[in-house]
Amino acid sequence: MKKLLIINAGGTSTKLGIFHNTEVVSTETYRHDFSSLPIPFSLWDQYDIRKKAVQEYLTKHNIDIKSLDAIVSRGPAVKPLHSGVYKINQQMLDDAKSRRYGDHPCAIGCMIAYDLALNTVPAYTVDPPCVDEMISVARVTGLPAIQRKSFFQALNHKAVGRLLAKQLNRRYEDLNIVISHLGSGISVASHLKGRVIDVTNGLDGDAPFGLDRVGTLPVADWMRFCLSGDNQPEDLHRILNGGGGMMAHLGTSSAIDIEQRIQQGDKHAELIYDAMAFQIVKGIGAAACALGTRPDAIVFTGGLANSTYFTNKLKTKLDWLAPVHIFAGENELLALAEGGMRVLNQQEDARIYE
Template sequence: MTTTTKEGSAVVQARRVLVLNSGSSSVKYQLLDMNDRSRLAIGLVERIGEETSRLLHTPLTGGDAETRERTGRIADHAAALKAAAEELAADGLGLDSPELAAIGHRVVHGGLRFTEPTVITDEVLTEIERLVPVAPLHNPANITGIRTAQALRPDLPQVAVFDTAFHTTMPEYAARYAIDVETADAHRIRRYGFHGTSHAYVSRKAAELLGRAPEEVNVIVLHLGNGASASAVAAGRCVETSMGLTPLEGLVMGTRSGDIDPAVTFHLKRVAGMSTDEIDVLLNKKSGLVGLCGDNDMREIRRRIDEGDERAALAFDIYVHRLKKYIGAYSAVLGRVDAVVFTAGVGENSAPVREAAIAGLEELGLVVDAGLNAVRSGEPRLISPNYARVAVAVVPTDEELEIADQTFALVGQAEPAGQQVPVGQVDN
């Protein structure tokens, strides 16, 4: 995108994208140069609204990256973004730069309507607000970030990249719950899936690692962080994923239970006298690994196991057992699997998790090479031996780069800032 003077002469190529990930009390940001997809700066504002707010900012434009820290109360998201903008400006990367082409926003829930990155208009923002009931913890924070960024740069294209978009290719028989259709439709109850930008990026990079086009491979992606999800990707399209209406369903996670008999909620209400809100907190914040053993850090759990802690060992075994179930199930869904891919914090860094999840699945063509699995690297790599029928890989995820790529692909050929920008495809 080229900015021009009134006389029509080109002044500067606008090829930078600011990526914003706004949480309920935090804002993560990255500024990227899309000429070579390099990072110019990264930052985090956390504990927004508290007296102990903190901003960490790291410029990456020259020499050794040195993080600057700012502490003290940051009242709200508007103040957080203004503080981030000040830090960027101090490095000559201010948001008023004509080199900035767009701001890309992570939006957790796009429902069925938004299947691709979309330039944010009033209509789009209204629809994101309508989805708040199915994403009450995430969409409000995303909306706040969007509005704040719009106020800072009203002339700049703002793009929403949706966590759910990659999963909208699931067939109806995979997305539907087996409940009354009218009730489900009236209240938008279906399986949406999350971590979509990660699953899209990792499945594509896995195909590249295999030396093949995404359309030629079937991949099982295991995104294992504090939140965890699995997906079955056939020929570049998601056909099944573990998270559902909310991010609670599926794998055992750091603080979420994952799959559970729905009647447990009725039992807790009737027998334990727990309220709906108390059950919500239990399943989302006091379950998973932290509920099983008191820790949600896999490194700490492994340390405790090495010291003979039986409770930690049981938590680990439950975690791995659920992973095996999903690998087996998605192998059946895909019919042919070319690779099982581990990503995110645990998936990329915990060799014991990867080894345990694949152990015993030789009949499915899955084997891990102990030496390759033990190697620590930030690069995509195979950890299966050459003779394995199905590749096992580790592919570091990069959700911010994926958001930047999708944002720039949408607006990079658009008109200069302040003029009309085409809206991304919207499936009504």
């Protein structure tokens, strides 16, 4: 039996877990108060607070680092990578701290894992959001200076792809699947025999609009919006990621609240909710065409996939295309444990970041 510590650092919390192989022993979520930090504070100023939480968790459960077989953290925003399990090394951390490729608290989780594991146990990360398997033609836009980038919920996409394959008694590498992660942002990906050859990037506004992301916009109108002088650059960034989608239209990013308003007869809320579903369906159709063949399956995952009301809106327009499967939520702790176990069981070689 292998014992693993799993770290998943989010915006204001850190989720921790102890696994024996892929069986959960304990999990806990630590909510952080950053009010003691100087204002403004950087992402990396959170390190001590988050590391203290991890150490408290280990002490609470009487876990000695030396008793672990591996520490696995959700991955940082670094340079484009092939899918797989990576050893966390200094080069990866240096690239994460440079912020060249983005900024996300997961990078702190990786640094904590690396520091705790140093010279004791291996530290890994699995399918970070910068996984890039896109084919060349998928990158090209109508402007040479701008290329489409691969940045999405790769950990969850790959995990549910493998889960579907297991249910179908087939190999993920033999399936052609369209997977859509439904959350605050939406990503739709074409999984061609184990490779994500194309995927939308909700962070950059290249996707169906989501609960708080603007999604793809008419470029000329967005340009005029940006040049109007009504918004500063930081305002535009907030609108793009966090202030768009359902939040912009309805003042909330809670699907539960939106559905309650619809049940109470709010026709405007129903229209906007239907429009989000409409854009997702169009994105799935495009992703299916990118495969060049009829998909073996269409998969919905993420928090919004918990809503039967919403997923039924999607299924009614997609049942003709391929069987629809729903894996609601995103069990990232388990996905990280499974990745770590593939390396520990020698089913997969750990990749070296360089």
